[in-house]
Amino acid sequence: MLLKKSTDNKIYDYNERSVLFSTSTENKLYCIMENPGSNLEKSQDALVVPREEKSVFIYLFFYFVGLTILFPYSMLITINDFWNYKFRDTSIEYNSTNDELTELQKSFPGFLSISGNVPLTVLSIVTALFGNFFNIKTRLLVSAVLMGLAFGGTTVISGLNTDSWQNTAFILIMVINSCYSAINAVFQTSFLGNLGRFPPRYIGCTNDGMGLGATLPAIINIIIIATKPDRELVGLLCMIFGVLVIFVQLILYIFASRTEFYIHYAGINESVRNTIDYKSYVMVFKAIWIYILGML
Known part of the structure; x- marks a missing residue:
């Protein structure tokens, strides 16, 4: 040996x-x-188990990153009543006997889904193919900052009085959501792709965090509504939670990326590859093609 x-x-x-x-x-x-x-x-x-693997901070960091991947967008689609209020017919009293939805109210969920899922799919593929040209730490830090700024833009719009410019606000939200989803695709593809280098317990806790990230927004929304704030504040408060989660995750990553354990497993100091190993992609595709077929 x-x-x-x-x-x-x-x-x-x-x-x-x-x-x-x-x-x-x-x-x-x-x-x-x-x-x-x-x-x-x-x-x-x-x-x-080595001492580093027992670190509660590192374990919670992976859990929190998993939560962050889904939390902001889940919050965005959870506050549907707020968006209905945002794009209501301002010529009549809200919650009047007229139950007819406006065109913007009808279109918002569908357009939000399209503007989020299309960039997410495209950028996930692009990142998987060309992400290796950039250091993993650079990809995660830059994408995390841009995610916070993009979601912050949607938060600002949600807090403004858009009654006189609903169409413009609608378009801006869709554009910003597309940008956020594209950046989020880079982040989650980079992080989850790199996650396979870590011990199984960290992979598991990240998946658990993603599960909480999809359900926690609904709980927060219920709690906020229970306090009976003004309708205009419900969406703003929920969106602020999303921004805070992103930037807390950014701070945690800065500290985690300096630990010997994370540097070793993530391969932060490894040289960046300038070529694409197509054979590896073919090998992975052969191993998972049946699961891809099952999702179609």
Whole structure:
């Protein structure tokens, strides 16, 4: 078995990412190089999980990122009553006996879905193909900042009195939502693609966070409505929560990306590839084509 010495006390597997155990008897790091036929005998004082993997901060960070991926957009589509109020017929009293919806009210959910899903799909494919040309940390930081700014733009519009320029507000929201979804596609494709390099528990907690990110907006909306604020404030308060979640996630990433554990697994210091490995994409497609077919 081929070993390489270093200056720590942990032992990594052959791909130098998954920590097998650490020993306290020697202040050395042994990195197991590729040797398919070898067996590793653990010492009596071996630890199954390294100290970094036990960090509550890192674990919660992954959970929060999963939440952030879905939380803002879920909040946007949850406050449907607010958008109906925003694009109401201003010539009559809101919630009057006239139940006829305006054209903007009828069109808003459909256009919001189209303006969000089309850029999301396109940019996810583009990022998967060409994202490797840029460092993972750069992609995540830049996209997180732009996500916050884009969602902040929608938040500003939601807080303004748009009764006299509803059509313009409608178009602006759709344009900004398209920008946000495109940026979000870059972020989530980069993060989730890189997530496969981490131990299984971090993959699991990220998925759990995404589940909460899809349901938490409805809970927050109910709580806000229960306080009986003005109709104009309901949407604004909910949207502000979305902006806060994005920027809290940005701050957490800045700290997490400086930890030895995240740098090692994420490959932040690895050189950027300037070529596209089409063989890898073909191999992945062959492995998942049945699942793609099932979604069609």
